[in-house]
Amino acid sequence: MTAVTAVTAPTGFTAARTVRLGVRRIGFELRQYFRAGDQVFFTFLFPTVMYLIFATIFTGDVGQGADNVSMATYYLPGLVAGGIFLSGVQGLSIEIAVEKSDGTLKRLGSTPISPATYFIGKIGEVFVTAILQIALLLTVAVVLYGVQLPADAESWGRFAWVFVLGLLACALLGIALSSVPRSGKTASAVVIPVVLLLQFISGVYIAFTTLPEWLQNVASVFPLKWIAQGMRAAILPESFGAAEPNGSWELGLVAIALALWLVVGVFLSRATFRWIRRNG
Numbered sequence: 001m002t003a004v005t006a007v008t009a010p011t012g013f014t015a016a017r018t019v020r021l022g023v024r025r026i027g028f029e030l031r032q033y034f035r036a037g038d039q040v041f042f043t044f045l046f047p048t049v050m051y052l053i054f055a056t057i058f059t060g061d062v063g064q065g066a067d068n069v070s071m072a073t074y075y076l077p078g079l080v081a082g083g084i085f086l087s088g089v090q091g092l093s094i095e096i097a098v099e100k101s102d103g104t105l106k107r108l109g110s111t112p113i114s115p116a117t118y119f120i121g122k123i124g125e126v127f128v129t130a131i132l133q134i135a136l137l138l139t140v141a142v143v144l145y146g147v148q149l150p151a152d153a154e155s156w157g158r159f160a161w162v163f164v165l166g167l168l169a170c171a172l173l174g175i176a177l178s179s180v181p182r183s184g185k186t187a188s189a190v191v192i193p194v195v196l197l198l199q200f201i202s203g204v205y206i207a208f209t210t211l212p213e214w215l216q217n218v219a220s221v222f223p224l225k226w227i228a229q230g231m232r233a234a235i236l237p238e239s240f241g242a243a244e245p246n247g248s249w250e251l252g253l254v255a256i257a258l259a260l261w262l263v264v265g266v267f268l269s270r271a272t273f274r275w276i277r278r279n280g
Helices: 011-035 037-057 071-101 104-109 115-145 153-177 184-201 213-219 223-235 238-243 251-272
Strands: none
Touching (some): 037 071, 071 223, 115 153, 184 213, 184 223
């Protein structure tokens, strides 16, 4: 009798295949995203629309001496941060909640696709749409309102690491938050008020230092406040750091806070996400 030996694929091969399939899935996720008109408006275009409103209504300059900036410049970092938060938290949480409710996750659960492949596709979609979203916002700021973006590599380096850390943390929190709505129909009603409230208390629409101290402390618990602070450090003149609650940009603290939320996001997304199989 001939012995039959089971052959399993090496772990490295399996991981490479998972990543490859996940990258291929990004294109599918992007097509689905841009076919949903309501999602495109309330997630992709919303920061630009709000920026147009604020930059048009509020005119004049803010700051002192040579570091004066227009109100259009002053509002820009907050709306960039808001866009990151919308793309990661609001966009993904509603999207996954709907896919769970309409049976998409159950159908995917009956295929060889793994949760890791699914996550790569979703997070890749968030990164691509967020980059396009921020590019549109910056273009509108420069073309319509004459905003002068930073010209030095250090500022753009700050912009890049705050963007990446913030978007990763928000995407993972969005995955975790998708488990809260009981159905796809209620997802928007559950998620949007939370996201909107955090934008108002985190320095997106209102200057952070004008808020009551207790409300500043509440906002400091969440990542959006730190993303907005990091974006102000990247876009506004250095002297504006003195107007922050502690008199400086505190970039080290920004990095620590976003890294901690990244870890929390990994834990919460793994603990709450359920890959629905055909057998339930």
